[in-house]
Amino acid sequence: xxxxxxxxxxxxxxxxxxxxxxxxxxxxxxxxxxxxxxxxxxxxxxxxxxxxxxxxxxxxxxxxxxxxxxxxxxxxxxxxxxxxxxxxxxxxxxxxxxxxxxxxxxxxxxxxxxxxxxxxxxxxxxxxxxxxxxxxxxxxxxxxxxxxxxxxxxxxxxxxxxxxxxxxxxxxxxxxxxxxxxxxxxxxxxxxxxxxxxxxxxxxxxxxxxxxxxxxxxxxxxxxxxxxxxxxxxxxxxxxxxxxxxxxxxxxxxxxxxxxxxxxxxxxxxxxxxxxxxxxxxxxxxxx
Amino acid sequence: xxxxxxxxxxxxxxxxxxxxxxxxxxxxxxxxxxxxxxxxxxxxxxxxxxxxxxxxxxxxxxxxxxxxxxxxxxxxxxxxxxxxxxxxxxxxxxxxxxxxxxxxxxxxxxxxxxxxxxxxxxxxxxxxxxxxxxxxxxxxxxxxxxxxxxxxxxxxx
Numbered sequence: 001x002x003x004x005x006x007x008x009x010x011x012x013x014x015x016x017x018x019x020x021x022x023x024x025x026x027x028x029x030x031x032x033x034x035x036x037x038x039x040x041x042x043x044x045x046x047x048x049x050x051x052x053x054x055x056x057x058x059x060x061x062x063x064x065x066x067x068x069x070x071x072x073x074x075x076x077x078x079x080x081x082x083x084x085x086x087x088x089x090x091x092x093x094x095x096x097x098x099x100x101x102x103x104x105x106x107x108x109x110x111x112x113x114x115x116x117x118x119x120x121x122x123x124x125x126x127x128x129x130x131x132x133x134x135x136x137x138x139x140x141x142x143x144x145x146x147x148x149x150x151x152x153x154x155x156x157x158x159x160x161x162x163x164x165x166x167x168x169x170x171x172x173x174x175x176x177x178x179x180x181x182x183x184x185x186x187x188x189x190x191x192x193x194x195x196x197x198x199x200x201x202x203x204x205x206x207x208x209x210x211x212x213x214x215x216x217x218x219x220x221x222x223x224x225x226x227x228x229x230x231x232x233x234x235x236x237x238x239x240x241x242x243x244x245x246x247x248x249x250x251x252x253x254x255x256x257x258x259x260x261x262x263x264x265x266x267x268x269x270x271x272x273x274x275x276x277x278x279x280x281x282x283x284x285x286x287x288x
Numbered sequence: 289x290x291x292x293x294x295x296x297x298x299x300x301x302x303x304x305x306x307x308x309x310x311x312x313x314x315x316x317x318x319x320x321x322x323x324x325x326x327x328x329x330x331x332x333x334x335x336x337x338x339x340x341x342x343x344x345x346x347x348x349x350x351x352x353x354x355x356x357x358x359x360x361x362x363x364x365x366x367x368x369x370x371x372x373x374x375x376x377x378x379x380x381x382x383x384x385x386x387x388x389x390x391x392x393x394x395x396x397x398x399x400x401x402x403x404x405x406x407x408x409x410x411x412x413x414x415x416x417x418x419x420x421x422x423x424x425x426x427x428x429x430x431x432x433x434x435x436x437x438x439x440x441x442x443x444x445x
């Protein structure tokens with residue numbers, strides 16, 4: 001399958017990328033290409049030009065400074081999954097990055113490309129919502145930062161403007177919590193049929209607070225506030241997680257995605273299972 | 289509008305003017321003689337197009353040739369050194385890690401990636417590491433044996 005013809009421009013910096021986008025309306029930014037190239041091949045996207053931002057080196061890498069874990073937009077999933085800083089400060093993100101696609105896909109796919117694409121079956125959006133990450137963006141009108149909960153607006157729809165580029169994601173470092181991601185992968189594509197990220201702060205053997213976000217079966221990730229409230233103050237046991245997880249149905253809303261592989265009813269029934277698993281895994285880390 | 293690229297494949301540099309939409313797998317296969325890299329599913333799921341890009345396994349059906357400009361690609365044809373098969377190739381032969389052979393180049397390069405990170409993998413590690421490569425002859429048992437055999441051979445070297 002060949003994409004339709006397009007012009008190709010290579011950006012040397014974020015500013016250069018902005019300038020090129022201004023000159024070529026309707027163009028798309030190309031990073032690793034693992035979301036965009038499949039769309040081009042299926043001709044679901046037919047942009048007149050691609051602006052390759054994949055060689056802007058200062059957009060890549062994981063750092064910890066001033067109490068923030070910062071992951072550059074061009075950091076490949078494999079590097080996120082292998083990063084000890086990510087494992088220490090945002091374990092759920094390391095879990096999720098390590099389960100995207102397969103090893104070759106993780107070598108090419110990037111964090112920024114993944115979230116800018118915002119596939120509902122993607123893993124990172126739910127994780128970033130549960131971890132209260134912020135998304136760094138640059139565009140013609142300047143820099144801005146958007147909370148993950150306000151970034152993902154719907155199916156393949158984000159707060160990103162036409163001329164804007166995701167530069168990085170940031171997560172508070174050094175938090176006293178445990179986090180984990182539990183996923184039901186589609187057997188062929190490895191996309192999330194259901195993916196749940198949980199963050200638990202422990203107070204001895206009890207849950208002081210929890211953050212839970214669900215993706216895969218909804219158009220954009222949903223914070224499971226009913227589950228969060230139900231588990232807060234309860235004992236860190238699988239029995240209390242299973243009970244709290246039953247509340248997720250109230251959080252999911254009316255628009256549940258279904259397909260030939262997994263129906264709406266099946267996904268709705270499986271959601272509490274993965275909520276409970278993510279809570280249990282996060283609690284095990286929170287106790288350490 | 290064609291774009292000039294310089295891509296090294298198996299140690300030899302190729303300067304070509306390519307259409308930006310040309311996929312890396314087609315660039316490689318159209319060079320002449322290098323048809324070991326297969327187009328299978330063409331949707332980055334089956335792994336038969338796996339090559340090493342600057343030493344890292346990628347699916348060349350989901351990478352544009354222009355993205356590989358300046359990089360060094362290793363295909364299945366580039367693994368043997370001076371006529372001696374790579375231990376992975378030897379192991380796939382010895383353990384009969386193939387039937388029709390279509391998935392084999394990708395399997396071997398994906399196994400190369402696996403052993404680069406984990407030189408002493410368990411059977412479960414091998415299965416997990418090769419989850420992006422499909423064999424429709426269901427030859428997985430022997431593929432796992434072959435990778436395990438190659439790991440032993442490489443450890444002895």
